[in-house]
Structures are given as C-alpha cells and as structure tokens.
Amino acid sequence: MSLQFLLDGVISGAMIGLGAIGITLTYSILRFSNFAHGDLMAWGAYAALVAVGAIGGLLGGVAPIAPLSFGLPLILATLFAMAVACVIALVLDWLLFARLRARGQAIIVVMASFGASMALRNLLEFLFTSSPAYFSTALQIARPLGLGVRITPDQVALLVLTLVLVTGMHLYLTRSQRGREMRAYAQNPALARVVGIDVRAVIRATWIIGAALAAAAGVMVGVLVQIRPLMGLDLLLPMFAAAILGGIGSVPGAVLAGLIIGISEAAAVLFIGAEWRAGVSFVILMAVLLVRPTGLFGVAER
Amino acid sequence: MIDLLGYGAFFLSTALIFGIITLGLNLQWGLTGLFNVGIAGFVAVGAYTSAILTTPETADRLGGFGWPIALGWLAAMAAAGAAAAFTGFATLRLKSDYLAITTFGVAVVVQLVALNAQGLTGGPFGVAFIPRPFAGLQGDPLAFNLANLAVIGGVTLAIFLALERLARSPWGRVLTALREDERAAISLGKSARSYRIQAFAVGGAVMGLAGAVQAHFIGFIAPDNYVPTLTFQVWAMLMVGGSGSNRGAVLGAVVVWALWIGAGSLSSALVPGDWQARAASLQIVAIGVTLCLILLWRPQGFFGPRRGGGME
Numbered sequence: 001m002s003l004q005f006l007l008d009g010v011i012s013g014a015m016i017g018l019g020a021i022g023i024t025l026t027y028s029i030l031r032f033s034n035f036a037h038g039d040l041m042a043w044g045a046y047a048a049l050v051a052v053g054a055i056g057g058l059l060g061g062v063a064p065i066a067p068l069s070f071g072l073p074l075i076l077a078t079l080f081a082m083a084v085a086c087v088i089a090l091v092l093d094w095l096l097f098a099r100l101r102a103r104g105q106a107i108i109v110v111m112a113s114f115g116a117s118m119a120l121r122n123l124l125e126f127l128f129t130s131s132p133a134y135f136s137t138a139l140q141i142a143r144p145l146g147l148g149v150r151i152t153p154d155q156v157a158l159l160v161l162t163l164v165l166v167t168g169m170h171l172y173l174t175r176s177q178r179g180r181e182m183r184a185y186a187q188n189p190a191l192a193r194v195v196g197i198d199v200r201a202v203i204r205a206t207w208i209i210g211a212a213l214a215a216a217a218g219v220m221v222g223v224l225v226q227i228r229p230l231m232g233l234d235l236l237l238p239m240f241a242a243a244i245l246g247g248i249g250s251v252p253g254a255v256l257a258g259l260i261i262g263i264s265e266a267a268a269v270l271f272i273g274a275e276w277r278a279g280v281s282f283v284i285l286m287a288v289l290l291v292r293p294t295g296l297f298g299v300a301e302r
Numbered sequence: 303m304i305d306l307l308g309y310g311a312f313f314l315s316t317a318l319i320f321g322i323i324t325l326g327l328n329l330q331w332g333l334t335g336l337f338n339v340g341i342a343g344f345v346a347v348g349a350y351t352s353a354i355l356t357t358p359e360t361a362d363r364l365g366g367f368g369w370p371i372a373l374g375w376l377a378a379m380a381a382a383g384a385a386a387a388f389t390g391f392a393t394l395r396l397k398s399d400y401l402a403i404t405t406f407g408v409a410v411v412v413q414l415v416a417l418n419a420q421g422l423t424g425g426p427f428g429v430a431f432i433p434r435p436f437a438g439l440q441g442d443p444l445a446f447n448l449a450n451l452a453v454i455g456g457v458t459l460a461i462f463l464a465l466e467r468l469a470r471s472p473w474g475r476v477l478t479a480l481r482e483d484e485r486a487a488i489s490l491g492k493s494a495r496s497y498r499i500q501a502f503a504v505g506g507a508v509m510g511l512a513g514a515v516q517a518h519f520i521g522f523i524a525p526d527n528y529v530p531t532l533t534f535q536v537w538a539m540l541m542v543g544g545s546g547s548n549r550g551a552v553l554g555a556v557v558v559w560a561l562w563i564g565a566g567s568l569s570s571a572l573v574p575g576d577w578q579a580r581a582a583s584l585q586i587v588a589i590g591v592t593l594c595l596i597l598l599w600r601p602q603g604f605f606g607p608r609r610g611g612g613m614e
Contacts, residue, residue: 033399035339035406096594107337107398111537112597114339118534119590125583233530237410240403275418282407286392289404293396 002148005266011155011224013262014162017255018217019235020242021169022210028186028249029206030101032109036092036117037214037239038232040085042124044215045222045231047084049133051077067153069136070223078219085215089207092116098203117233124229132226158220165216166255169209173251178205186249234278238265241281245288247298257296260284304444311447313563314556318451318458319516321555324539325461325548326508332545333469334501335481336390337398340405341509341536343412346528347385348378348510349517350416353429356518363424371433375514382510387503394498401502409533416525428524432517450519457515458552461508465548468504477501531586535562538589541596544603553605562589 019041026034055073056062064071096116100109142150173179178201185192185202193199221231238261245260246253265280288295323345330336338344352374359366369377389408393401416423423429435453439446468474479487480494488494517523535558543554562585569581596603 027399033403035402096598099598107335107402108597108601110337110399110402112594114534114537115590115593115597117590118530119587119594122583122586122590126580126587129579237403237407240406244400244403273418276414279411279414282411285404285407289392289396289400293400 004149005270006263007145007149007151007155008269009263009266010259011159011262012265013259014159014255015217015220015224015258016235016238016242016262017258018162018165018213018220019239020246020254020258021166021251022214023239024243024246024248024250024254025182025206025210027243029182030097030109030203032097032101032106032113033240034210035110035113035236036120037210038234038236039117039120039124040089040211040214040232041218041221041235042227042229042232043088043120043218044081044085044211045218045227046124046128046133046229047215048074048077048081048219048222049135049227051080052135064136064138067140068157069138069140069154074135074219074223078216081215081219082212085211085218086208088120089211090204093203093207121229121233128229130229132228133222134226135223154223158223161216161220165213166251169213170251172209178202182206183249237278237285238262238281241285241288244293245284245295247295250295250297253295253297308444308447311444311451313560315447315451315454315519316516317556317559318454318552319512319519320536320539320559321458321552322461322512322515323509323536324543324551324555325458325465326505326512327536327540328505328545328548328551329465329468329508330502330505331540332547332551333474333481334477334498334505335398336394336498336502336505337402338405338502338505339402339533340389340407340409340412341533342528342530343405343409344382344386344506344509345513345516345532346409346412346416346525348382348513349523349527350423350429350513351381351510352378352514353432353517353523354422356433357429357431360424362420363429364422371435371518374518375511378510378514379507380510382513383503383507386506386509387499389506390499390502394495394502409528409530413525413528416528423525426525428522428526429517430522432521432523434518434521454515454519457511461511462548462552465508469548473497473500534586534589534593535559538593540603541593541601542603543605547603547605550603550605554603557605558589 019037022040023034023037026032026037052073055076062071062073096112097109100112140152140154142152145151173183181192181197182202182205185197185199218231221227221235242257242261243254246255246257261281261284264284265277268280269277323341327338327341330338354365355367355369355377356371356374357365358368385408389404390401393404417426434440436446436449439449476487476492476497480492480497484494539555539558540551541554542558543550543552565585565588566582569585570578573581
C-alpha cells in the first residue's frame with residue numbers, strides 16, 4: 001500500500017483548514033455560522049484568475065519561477081484576490097449582516113448568509129459559466145519523496161504558504177493587541193464592551209482575516225485542482241466539520257481538524273471509493289456532535 | 303382554451319406541491335424556530351422511498367415491491383420523518399447553528415446516496431416508471447391534469463387543516479411558548495428538546511410526503527431534482543408568504559412559483575440559446591437578493607398575519 005494518500009490528504013486538509021479558520025472566527029466572534037464563506041473562497045479564486053489574465057495581458061508572458069507552475073503574476077493576483085474577498089465580506093457585513101445582527105436573532109443572520117451564498121455563487125456562474133477554469137495547463141512532474149510518496153513543487157510551495165499563514169494567524173491572535181481583543185470579545189462580548197474594546201474594529205478584523213484566508217485557500221484549490229463556481233459549496237461541509245471538530249474559536253484546532261478531515265477523505269477515496277468522499281465530513285460531523293460537541297480544543301458555550 | 307385550462311391545472315399542481323413543502327418548513331421554522339437548510343434532502347428521502355416501494359421490478363435496482371401509491375406516501379412520510387427525527391436528536395441539545403449545519407450535511411449525503419448507491423436509487427439516471435395516479439386518463443391530458451390537481455389539492459388541504467389544528471392544540475402552544483420564551487416554557491416543565499425534535503420530525507414527514515406526491519405526479523425522479531436550489535426556493539416561498547402563517551406558506555409558494563416560471567419562460571423567449579444557462583443563474587441571484595431584502599425590510603412576509611412568527 002502506498003502512503004501517497006496521506007500526502008494527498010494533508011494537502012487537501014491544509015486548504016480545508018485555511019477555510020475553516022474563517023468559519024471558526026466568524027462563529028466565535030460574530031456568533032453565526034456563515035454559509036457564504038465558501039463563496040468568498042470561490043470569488044477569491046476567480047478574482048485571482050482575472051488578475052492573472054490582466055497582468056499577462058499588460059506585461060506579456062511572464063516566465064514562471066522554476067520549478068513551480070506559477071510566477072510573480074499569481075503571487076500578485078493572490079494579494080488582489082484577498083483584497084477582493086475582504087471588500088465583499090465587509091460590504092456584505094455592512095449591507096446585510098450588521099443590520100440583522102442588531103436585531104439580535106442569530107439564526108436570521110445564518111439565513112441571510114444562506115441567501116447571500118446563493119446569490120454570490122450564481123453571480124459567478126453568470127459571469128464565468130459553470131465550466132472549470134485553470135491557472136495553468138502545464139503538467140508538473142511529481143518528484144519522489146521516499147516511501148513511495150511523490151510531491152510536486154507546487155504542492156511544496158503551497159504547504160509552506162499554509163504553514164506561514166497559520167503560524168502568522170496564531171501569533172496575531174495570541175500576541176497582538178487586536179488579536180487579544182478578538183479573543184476577549186469571543187469569550188465575553190458584554191465584558192469586552194465594558195473594558196472599552198472597539199467592537200467595530202474587532203468585527204472588521206474578523207471579516208478581513210476570514211476573507212483573506214478564504215481567498216488564499218481558493219487560489220490554492222485553483223492551482224492544485226481547478227476553479228469552479230461550485231468549489232466553495234463543495235468545501236463548505238468539510239470546513240464546517242473542521243471548525244466544529246477543532247472546537248469553535250480555536251485556530252490551531254481548525255487547522256488540525258482540517259488535516260484530520262483531509263486525511264480521512266483521502267483514506268475514504270482509497271479504501272471505499274472516490275464517489276463517497278463528500279460523505280466523510282458528514283460522518284465526522286455527526287460523530288463529533290454526538291460524542292463531544294465542544295470538539296478537540298473547544299470550551300463549553302456559556 | 304382547453305390547453306390553457308390543462309396547463310393551469312398542471313401549474314397549480316406543481317405549485318401546491320411546493321406549498322406542501324413550505325407548510326412543512328413553516329412548522330419547523332415559523333412555529334418552532336428551527337432552521338433547516340437541507341429541505342431538498344428530506345424531500346428526496348420521501349420521493350425515493352415511495353418510488354422504490356411502488357415501482358415495478360427492475361433488473362439493476364432494489365424494487366418490485368408493488369405497493370399501492372397511498373402506502374408509498376405513508377412510507378415516505380415515515381422515512382423522511384425518521385431522518386428528521388434523527389437529525390434533531392443529534393443536534394437539538396446544541397446551539398441552533400449546529401442544526402443548520404447538520405441539515406446542510408444531510409442534503410449533501412442524500413444527494414450522494416442518490417447519485418452513487420445505484421442498487422438502491424438507480425444512480426444518476428434516477429427512478430422511472432413511478433406509477434401515476436389516474437394513469438388510465440393519460441390519453442386525455444385535461445382530465446388527467448384535473449384529476450391530479452384534485453388529489454394534490456386534497457392532500458394540500460388535509461395537511462393545511464392538520465397543521466392549523468396542531469398549531470392551536472396544546473402541543474402547538476408549547477412550541478410557540480418555547481420559541482417566544484424558552485426559559486418560561488422550560489420552567490413550566492416542558493422539555494424543549496423533545497418538543498423540538500417532534501416538531502422537526504413532523505415537518506420533515508410533511509416534506510417527505512410532498513416529495514412522494516411530486517414523484518408520482520411526474521412519474522420520474524433523478525438526483526438533479528434535489529439540489530440546494532430547491533431548498534432555497536422553498537425558503538423564498540416561506541419568507542415571501544410570511545413565516546408563521548400556513549396560509550402565507552401556501553400563497554407564497556404559488557406566487558414565487560408563478561414568478562419563477564414566468565421569469566424562466568420570459569428569459570427562454572428573449573435570451574439567445576447560449577446565454578440561457580447564464581440567465582438561469584441570474585434568476586437565482588435575483589431570488590437570493592430578494593430573500594435578503596425581505597429579511598431586512600419585511601420580515602413578516604406579504605400574506606401572513608401582521609405579527610410574523612419566528613422573527614421577533
């Protein structure tokens with residue numbers, strides 16, 4: 001038996017984990033499960049695709065950084081995609097979520113996110129049709145890593161990127177002033193207000209972080225798999241399952257759970273059949289909810 | 303003229319089937335405040351249950367039980383109700399968001415089973431030759447459509463009256479009390495979880511029945527019928543009609559379905575062929591935006607009582 005599935009699982013798990021960070025932060029700080037999160041991911045991927053095209057059009061072909069399949073244009077495009085996703089998230093919050101949050105019924109906000117998700121996703125289908133798109137059609141040769149496992153240079157680069165983003169995120173939340181404020185607000189919103197934490201800035205930071213990481217994950221999916229309007233919807237259940245398995249509010253938990261889900265999915269593909277892959281996160285979700293609803297690192301809700 | 307009447311009957315039948323689903327959602331959301339994003343999944347469970355139990359024997363799929371249609375419908379209610387009860391059992395002691403996420407997962411898994419468990423569901427090709435009520439009348443489309451409309455209208459009316467009675471019964475009043483002031487209701491000795499599971503299960507059973515009725519009305523089902531767009535349409539119907547009101551649920555279903563069909567035929571008449579798929583996407587965008595606008599500006603809907611349920 002080849003151990004390749006472990007690596008495949010880690011890679012798709014890294015993308016799930018990156019997306020789940022946004023879900024877990026939105027849930028713990030804004031107190032609603034955001035069904036539009038996957039669509040921020042898809043919008044990020046398409047924004048990057050458009051930007052890569054525009055840069056290519058302006059500068060002519062730019063050679064990729066060997067041995068990767070992409071070069072500077074994609075790196076710039078990813079920053080652009082993060083900005084686009086942030087703007088969408090902030091505008092949505094301003095137009096929709098903030099107003100409904102003010103009424104105090106959390107579940108209405110969930111429903112609004114469901115409506116927004118449908119609108120965002122189908123707007124993508126309208127603009128780009130449902131056929132898949134790719135950043136690059138070049139084939140990459142996977143290099144042997146030992147023990148019969150092979151990895152492509154792209155995969156290495158994106159795993160390193162994930163590691164950097166997650167570590168940075170963890171340091172931001174634990175070491176910076178704003179990060180501490182975010183965690184304080186998540187733990188006790190009323191008390192956080194009393195001690196003078198700027199709640200609006202906390203909410204803004206939550207959206208920016210969540211959307212930027214979603215866009216990064218979207219670009220990663222685009223580089224390693226493909227870009228489709230439905231890509232966010234397909235990853236939504238794994239991301240929710242990762243956020244809950246990791247424990248709501250825990251960034252390391254979300255990433256670790258993302259990896260667990262990614263590896264479980266890869267194992268299911270190997271041992272049961274690729275067509276059942278999407279069911280794995282549901283099984284894990286149900287098991288967590290029945291056995292330990294607080295997840296791996298969560299604390300009981302007050 | 304006769305054609306128009308036949309089409310009218312067909313349209314109303316389809317709309318009323320949506321009305322039944324919306325009635326089920328109104329029990330879950332409007333009366334009890336439970337958020338279900340997996341409506342398509344529960345509808346599919348009902349449709350497949352009844353279809354498998356009533357279709358004639360097929361070589362490559364479980365079947366050949368040859369049950370009468372009415373029994374198939376009852377089984378559909380039982381299966382979808384059981385699925386909803388299990389979902390509620392697993393999640394209703396937790397925060398309401400977990401129910402939403404789990405129902406979303408249920409819809410994903412049901413879709414997966416419908417697509418891949420070929421021996422049970424026929425896979426991507428679905429189930430065909432589902433017996434249709436009044437199949438003998440099929441030579442005369444008008445009579446066939448009117449007879450089916452009568453059956454579907456009868457089912458809708460029965461569910462409507464039953465839900466109205468339930469809402470006014472002591473059971474329904476506990477649900478309203480739980481929604482309005484959970485602590486007060488619990489302090490009166492009512493188990494919030496158990497009542498919510500019951501309401502969710504009954505709502506799921508109603509959705510399953512609607513799925514079965516639709517399967518037998520069309521005579522053919524496939525996994526494509528049960529995509530998230532269905533869930534979304536039903537939510538739009540309930541929000542337009544006014545959640546908390548059974549009358550609003552049915553009227554909302556008819557109105558939204560009329561708009562949906564109208565916009566669809568308008569775009570197929572006006573939009574050139576290669577833009578049809580895009581026009582269809584835009585239609586869903588419009589519904590999504592409408593749903594958000596209603597949540598913002600008219601949470602009580604348009605046809606319900608002044609005080610919308612589930613919203614305050």
